[in-house]
Amino acid sequence: MKIFIGCDHQGVELKKEIIKLLQEDGFSVFDTKLENNALDDYPDFAFEVGKNIINNESSLGILICGNGIGISIAANKIKGIRCARVLNEEDAFRSKNHNGANVIALGSDISLEKAMEIINVFISTKSASEERHLKRIEKIIKYENGE
Numbered sequence: 001m002k003i004f005i006g007c008d009h010q011g012v013e014l015k016k017e018i019i020k021l022l023q024e025d026g027f028s029v030f031d032t033k034l035e036n037n038a039l040d041d042y043p044d045f046a047f048e049v050g051k052n053i054i055n056n057e058s059s060l061g062i063l064i065c066g067n068g069i070g071i072s073i074a075a076n077k078i079k080g081i082r083c084a085r086v087l088n089e090e091d092a093f094r095s096k097n098h099n100g101a102n103v104i105a106l107g108s109d110i111s112l113e114k115a116m117e118i119i120n121v122f123i124s125t126k127s128a129s130e131e132r133h134l135k136r137i138e139k140i141i142k143y144e145n146g147e
Contacts, residue, residue: 001027001058001059001060001123002028002030002052002056002059003027003029003059003060003061003062003123004029004030004032004049004052004053004056004060004061004062005018005019005030005031005049005063006032006034006046006049006061006062006063006078007036007042007045007050007063008036008042008064009036009037009038009039009063010064010066011064011065011066011106011108012036013015014106014110015031018062018119020092021112032045032049033048033099034048038115042063042066042071042074043070045063045071045075046071046072046074046077046078046083047051047074047075047077049063049075050075050077050078050081050103052082053102054078054079054080054081058114059102061075061083061102061103061104062079062104062119063075063103063104063105063106064106064107064108065081065105065107065108066109067085067096067107067109068085068086068106069085069105071083071105072085072103075103075105079145080144081102081103082099082101082102082103082140083102083103084101084104084105085104085105085106085107086101086106086118086122088114089117089118092104092118092122092125093121093122094129096122096126097125097126097128097129098128098129099136099137100128100133100137104118116132125137
């Protein structure tokens with residue numbers, strides 16, 4: 001499984017630590033090629049990660065900005081991306097298992113320990129399989145496709 005990660009200037013240090021820990025756990029982690037600086041814009045990182053997710057089946061994404069909201073909104077503008085801002089492990093589980101999320105967004109003020117707990121739950125959670133969840137995800141996909 002490939003994991004794509006990106007952040008604006010507020011999440012650089014957290015992102016570096018997450019990449020290090022995920023790679024130590026044997027995951028293939030790909031950072032965006034965009035340069036971070038004090039004037040960068042979170043949508044650019046969301047779009048870059050989102051495009052990579054779409055082009056790499058079965059991959060997941062992690063996004064980080066000040067509070068995780070803006071970058072999740074931007075990511076959700078990409079057809080095929082379902083990004084959830086998550087605050088805890090239960091959010092991570094439900095976003096993937098109930099809502100079919102393929103990307104999560106975190107706020108940059110979260111501790112590394114909490115971020116990794118959330119990320120590990122997100123990665124290890126199985127995709128939606130219950131009919132009621134699949135039906136809802138399918139409705140979203142159909143709407144997104146103009147049906």
